[in-house]
Amino acid sequence: MPENKSNGGLKIGVYVCDCGINIASKVNVAEVVEFAKNLPDVTVAKEYKFMCSDPGQDLIKQDIKDGKINRVVVASCSPLMHENTFRRATSEGGLNQYYFQMANIREHVSWVTADKAAATEKAKALVAAAVRRVAIHQPLERTRVPVNSTVLVVGGGIAGIHAALTLADAGKKVYLVEREPTIGGHMAQFDKTFPTLDCAACILTPKMSAVRSHPNITLWTYSEIAEVSGFVGNFKVKVKRKPRYVIEELCVGCNLCVEACVFKKPAFPNAFDEGLGKRKPIYMPFPQATPSVVLIDPNTCSELKTGKCKKLCASVCERNAIDFTQKEEFKEIDVGAIILATGYKAFDGKRIPRYGYGKYPNVYSSLEVERLVNASGPTGGELVLKNGQKPKSVGIVHCVGSRDENTNKYCSRVCCMYSLKLAHLIKERTGAEVYNFYIDIRTPGKGYEEFYDKLLHEGVHFIRGRVAEINDWAMTPDEQGKLIIRAEDTLVGMVRRIPVDMVVLANGLEPQEDAEEVRRKFNISCSSEGWFLERHPKLAPVSTFTDGIFLAGACQGPKDIPDTVAQAGAASAEAMALIDKGYVELEPNTAYIRDELCSGCHTCIPLCPYNAISFNHEKKIAVLNGALCKGCGTCVAACPSGALQQNLFTDEQIFQEIKGVMSYV
Amino acid sequence: MPEWHGWQKLKYEAELDPKFADEITAIPGGEKLANCIQCGTCSGMCPLSTYMDYTPRQIVAMVRAGFKGEVLSSYTSWLCASCYACTVECPKGIKITDIMYSIKRRAIQEKVYPKKFPIPVLAKEFFGNVLRNGRSTEMLVVIKLYLKTAPLSMINQAIMGMKLFFQGRIGLKMESIKRKKELQTVLNAMDKEAVSTGKGTL
Numbered sequence: 001m002p003e004n005k006s007n008g009g010l011k012i013g014v015y016v017c018d019c020g021i022n023i024a025s026k027v028n029v030a031e032v033v034e035f036a037k038n039l040p041d042v043t044v045a046k047e048y049k050f051m052c053s054d055p056g057q058d059l060i061k062q063d064i065k066d067g068k069i070n071r072v073v074v075a076s077c078s079p080l081m082h083e084n085t086f087r088r089a090t091s092e093g094g095l096n097q098y099y100f101q102m103a104n105i106r107e108h109v110s111w112v113t114a115d116k117a118a119a120t121e122k123a124k125a126l127v128a129a130a131v132r133r134v135a136i137h138q139p140l141e142r143t144r145v146p147v148n149s150t151v152l153v154v155g156g157g158i159a160g161i162h163a164a165l166t167l168a169d170a171g172k173k174v175y176l177v178e179r180e181p182t183i184g185g186h187m188a189q190f191d192k193t194f195p196t197l198d199c200a201a202c203i204l205t206p207k208m209s210a211v212r213s214h215p216n217i218t219l220w221t222y223s224e225i226a227e228v229s230g231f232v233g234n235f236k237v238k239v240k241r242k243p244r245y246v247i248e249e250l251c252v253g254c255n256l257c258v259e260a261c262v263f264k265k266p267a268f269p270n271a272f273d274e275g276l277g278k279r280k281p282i283y284m285p286f287p288q289a290t291p292s293v294v295l296i297d298p299n300t301c302s303e304l305k306t307g308k309c310k311k312l313c314a315s316v317c318e319r320n321a322i323d324f325t326q327k328e329e330f331k332e333i334d335v336g337a338i339i340l341a342t343g344y345k346a347f348d349g350k351r352i353p354r355y356g357y358g359k360y361p362n363v364y365s366s367l368e369v370e371r372l373v374n375a376s377g378p379t380g381g382e383l384v385l386k387n388g389q390k391p392k393s394v395g396i397v398h399c400v401g402s403r404d405e406n407t408n409k410y411c412s413r414v415c416c417m418y419s420l421k422l423a424h425l426i427k428e429r430t431g432a433e434v435y436n437f438y439i440d441i442r443t444p445g446k447g448y449e450e451f452y453d454k455l456l457h458e459g460v461h462f463i464r465g466r467v468a469e470i471n472d473w474a475m476t477p478d479e480q481g482k483l484i485i486r487a488e489d490t491l492v493g494m495v496r497r498i499p500v501d502m503v504v505l506a507n508g509l510e511p512q513e514d515a516e517e518v519r520r521k522f523n524i525s526c527s528s529e530g531w532f533l534e535r536h537p538k539l540a541p542v543s544t545f546t547d548g549i550f551l552a553g554a555c556q557g558p559k560d561i562p563d564t565v566a567q568a569g570a571a572s573a574e575a576m577a578l579i580d581k582g583y584v585e586l587e588p589n590t591a592y593i594r595d596e597l598c599s600g601c602h603t604c605i606p607l608c609p610y611n612a613i614s615f616n617h618e619k620k621i622a623v624l625n626g627a628l629c630k631g632c633g634t635c636v637a638a639c640p641s642g643a644l645q646q647n648l649f650t651d652e653q654i655f656q657e658i659k660g661v662m663s664y665v
Numbered sequence: 666m667p668e669w670h671g672w673q674k675l676k677y678e679a680e681l682d683p684k685f686a687d688e689i690t691a692i693p694g695g696e697k698l699a700n701c702i703q704c705g706t707c708s709g710m711c712p713l714s715t716y717m718d719y720t721p722r723q724i725v726a727m728v729r730a731g732f733k734g735e736v737l738s739s740y741t742s743w744l745c746a747s748c749y750a751c752t753v754e755c756p757k758g759i760k761i762t763d764i765m766y767s768i769k770r771r772a773i774q775e776k777v778y779p780k781k782f783p784i785p786v787l788a789k790e791f792f793g794n795v796l797r798n799g800r801s802t803e804m805l806v807v808i809k810l811y812l813k814t815a816p817l818s819m820i821n822q823a824i825m826g827m828k829l830f831f832q833g834r835i836g837l838k839m840e841s842i843k844r845k846k847e848l849q850t851v852l853n854a855m856d857k858e859a860v861s862t863g864k865g866t867l
């Protein structure tokens with residue numbers, strides 16, 4: 001019996017859902033209803049096939065309107081699924097929506113209990129608990145908090161660019177923060193894009209310059225997120241701007257400084273060309289870099305390393321844009337929503353030593369080959385080996401670092417298609433024999449299978465077998481001076497040795513090195529592989545478990561450019577839905593302090609992750625700011641004197657729930 | 666080129682043994698065989714697959730499908746040198762070498778292993794010798810091996826045998842431990858244990 005039996009006006013309605021056969025096949029629902037009828041203060045107990053349907057909800061509304069009930073218990077699925085549905089029904093019936101309690105007899109009972117009798121008994125216990133709890137529920141109101149209409153986009157690859165432009169075109173202010181000195185990401189490195197063979201630069205660079213010139217976009221390259229605090233609609237973000245040693249506002253990208261540099265020849269590997277090309281200590285990452293601003297690498301610049309340089313770069317710059325004293329800066333911004341588009345990292349072929357990457361100079365990574373076939377690449381688009389000769393035969397190894405328990409279990413999704421694209425480009429540029437070694441060819445996309453068909457027609461060889469090893473141990477005269485690929489041709493059932501001049505490793509996609517660090521900063525979740533986790537794999541693919549933070553592109557999982565752009569569009573639409581509503585409703589599950597019980601011990605204050613608790617020195621007690629409280633319950637659990645309580649989860653409510661279960665058992 | 670005999674390239678379901686895969690994979694980690702994606706890494710890595718009648722990948726497929734007769738009478742498992750290259754590189758973590766041992770044990774139990782093939786004969790003679798005497802007498806094992814597999818080639822091998830003898834690498838003495846009875850007690854206990862756990866005997 002609830003202790004506060006004085007509440008004579010209690011009329012509790014219990015509605016038990018069959019959920020088709022999801023619940024009814026394991027739980028004897030009629031028996032649970034009979035049981036509920038005999039519980040104290042229960043005036044109505046009903047069974048219905050689908051409580052979440054309109055007629056099901058109408059049952060609740062009608063009973064409230066008829067005055068039969070003033071508290072509602074629904075025994076059905078998880079509150080994650082339909083708590084809001086039934087709260088709304090309760091409210092539309094004319095009651096405070098928090099006069100409702102849900103008992104989960106599907107996920108917690110019917111789906112996980114084999115024995116019918118045991119399932120029915122457990123369902124009864126949970127209904128009893130919910131009935132006792134709802135009896136002492138208090139009416140609560142939701143609070144509204146305004147939403148800042150600025151959006152932060154993290155990552156300036158194609159995902160970030162598309163999201164930023166979509167938002168900016170809709171009139172939203174956007175901060176686009178990119179770690180590298182230029183936006184463009186991996187897409188800027190590619191030569192052509194599958195399956196249409198559009199030139200990557202031709203379709204990307206107009207978007208890059210649109211970002212640069214858009215009045216609604218603040219572009220911060222060479223910058224990283226240092227700190228994130230706040231909550232949905234009201235995030236506070238600290239951005240670290242790394243020193244370029246060049247004043248961005250003054251530099252016009254004339255490259256005179258680069259020519260003047262004391263290093264007469266480019267001597268350092270250029271990251272944009274995957275190290276195949278060389279750059280000077282002061283450099284422009286690539287001709288269409290956005291912003292078109294040079295930067296100085298402090299690790300190779302003589303002035304920054306030793307302080308003893310003629311500083312020719314500075315002397316030729318008419319606009320005095322070079323500033324060796326630049327220090328890193330921190331900027332604080334307020335934003336309402338955040339889109340993470342931090343992308344991926346290519347698998348490092350060195351992790352599979354038997355493929356000889358890093359050992360044999362003619363074993364290349366796929367990104368290196370993208371640069372080699374690119375007209376703006378280190379060889380001007382000539383596909384030549386390190387000795388300057390064109391390869392006569394090329395082997396492309398699929399699934400490097402994918403579908404392998406020793407590296408990554410998942411399929412990287414894009415390698416088959418980009419391997420086909422590279423096979424086409426290599427054949428087109430060199431006329432070489434191209435061999436694809438694959439486990440399965442995966443071309444599920446618009447125009448993708450047709451592209452595969454075209455490659456078959458072009459005479460590219462396809463050998464179904466994962467490459468076992470690559471070495472230079474010749475066994476026949478033909479094999480002299482070649483790389484030998486050994487693999488089983490599984491369709492023939494024989495092991496083959498194929499001598500080639502060049503090997504391309506179709507490296508898979510991996511989460512960024514610092515994905516875990518970024519995840520912590522933004523307080524979101526990662527899958528076991530390290531990809532950022534979406535809220536629901538089907539129905540909320542761009543949302544995260546943290547309200548107001550959305551995902552776009554390969555940071556969520558390997559995907560190609562069409563999917564990335566689609567997801568970036570979706571993420572910006574979700575961000576706009578949040579912003580244009582103008583406010584967020586907060587659950588009233590906030591904590592509150594019973595002043596008379598607070599001893600002023602300070603325990604709760606440092607524990608609060610949202611800095612919602614402060615200390616009142618006059619009264620010598622803790623004070624809680626309800627607007628900042630997110631209802632995590634940490635302080636409530638820690639309070640030694642029981643002064644802290646949480647709405648919707650008061651000690652008494654939880655005790656009543658426990659008693660409900662225990663008294664039944 | 667072999668003559669055409671109209672060999673059958675058709676297998677009826679009734680000819681297959683649906684329990685075969687479960688029997689062969691009843692070893693620790695054996696259940697992973699079901700995850701094979703037929704990529705051929707095992708066959709490509711294998712230093713001996715080029716001599717096998719079926720490649721390791723084909724053996725895996727045949728075990729999974731229940732081709733009991735073909736698998737047990739195949740030379741593949743007997744050619745396996747236990748280098749474990751396939752097991753190390755298998756992208757699905759399948760313990761292929763262990764599966765090969767499982768096939769060999771089964772072939773011995775069913776007495777369908779290739780009787781004149783040196784590798785199973787050597788294994789059998791070596792173990793028989795060690796089980797009886799506690800040590801292996803190499804001369805005896807080698808002579809028995811040749812008698813049972815290729816008696817005529819013994820003449821050629823005799824020259825090498827003489828050389829080894831004069832170098833002191835091989836002797837005429839019957840090798841044996843002192844307390845053979847105790848060894849038998851240990852082996853009998855192991856046999857009992859093996860029978861009680863259903864793992865079969867040596």
